[in-house]
Amino acid sequence: xxxxxxxxxxxxxxxxxxxxxxxxxxxxxxxxxxxxxxxxxxxxxxxxxxxxxxxxxxxxxxxxxxxxxxxxxxxxxxxxxxxxxxxxxxxxxxxxxxxxxxxxxxxxxxxxxxxxxxxxxxxxxxxxxxxxxxxxxxxxxxxxxxxxxxx
Ligand code: MN
Numbered sequence: 001x002x003x004x005x006x007x008x009x010x011x012x013x014x015x016x017x018x019x020x021x022x023x024x025x026x027x028x029x030x031x032x033x034x035x036x037x038x039x040x041x042x043x044x045x046x047x048x049x050x051x052x053x054x055x056x057x058x059x060x061x062x063x064x065x066x067x068x069x070x071x072x073x074x075x076x077x078x079x080x081x082x083x084x085x086x087x088x089x090x091x092x093x094x095x096x097x098x099x100x101x102x103x104x105x106x107x108x109x110x111x112x113x114x115x116x117x118x119x120x121x122x123x124x125x126x127x128x129x130x131x132x133x134x135x136x137x138x139x140x141x142x143x144x145x146x147x148x149x150x151x
Contacts, residue, residue: 008040014054014076014115016040024053025062030129034059034108042122049122054115055079055108063105063148068124070098072106076115079108080147087147090114103130103138107147 008017015021016038024035034056042049054076055061063082078091084102096116098104108114130138139145 014052030062030064030127032060032062035061040117044122047122048119051118051120052115053106053118054113055106056113057108058110059114060107061105062127062129063103064127064129065101065103066125066127067100068121069100070096070104071119072096072098073117074114075117077108077112079106079112079114081106082144082147085141085144087143103134105147 005018008019010016019038019040022037022039024032024037036054038052038054040050040052052075053061072095074090074092074094074096076092078089081088081090081096082103082105083096083098084104088096090096090106106114106116139148
């Protein structure tokens with residue numbers, strides 16, 4: 001991302017001047033599908049950064065948990081979200097808070113993208129992925145089993 005730029009025009013379609021569109025996780029370390037990441041604000045003078053993620057129709061973010069928190073605002077489209085043991089429909093301008101060590105995942109609707117802002121600590125712990133036992137426990141909740149689907 002270019003530094004020291006005070007103004008960035010929106011380019012339409014949820015793109016911004018000088019903001020690169022990246023694969024969601026560059027290191028390929030975790031399962032996810034059809035999602036991009038743009039870092040909108042990231043400065044060593046702030047403790048937080050603000051990103052825009054976009055999940056294509058039918059796509060999803062990594063199912064994970066970690067000590068750092070997320071503060072999310074949905075900007076585009078709709079979908080569903082898991083936080084802890086709660087599955088909720090989410091849409092335009094809804095807010096989602098993800099507390100420490102809560103399993104979470106965002107899934108776009110089959111026919112609409114899901115775009116959201118996510119504020120997060122710049123310095124943060126590495127996400128944990130569910131092991132077989134975690135998955136079994138998650139799937140014991142019928143709402144979560146339906147949310148996770150087949151994979
Ligand atoms: Mn996360």
